[in-house]
Amino acid sequence: MVSAMSTKQRIKAAVLFHALSDQTRLEILNRLKQGEQCVCELTDALQTGQSRLSFHLRVLKEAGFIRDRPEGRWMYYSLNSEGLEDLEDFVGELKKATAMPGSSKKCE
16 A cells, blocks of 8 residues: 655655746756756856846755756756655655555445
């Protein structure tokens, strides 16, 4: 039997999926598949202002999907495999649940 998610797990799942619910954030993740990028490179590639981009980067970082590191006056971003593993684990649990037989109770 698949165990019920704890409150902490549900909150984490909500944060993960919220981070993935925006087209700009998905584009950032797609660009970071190519490797680490400076915030200035992302700003140019996405043709957006740095403050708007910083908001999206913060959401992705809080979800654990990306990491940052300062170098001089610039910040560099890369994918975080641990955050991606959290997402993979959650989806894996959902997949396990689909393999389990459904409830035998019928609504009346």
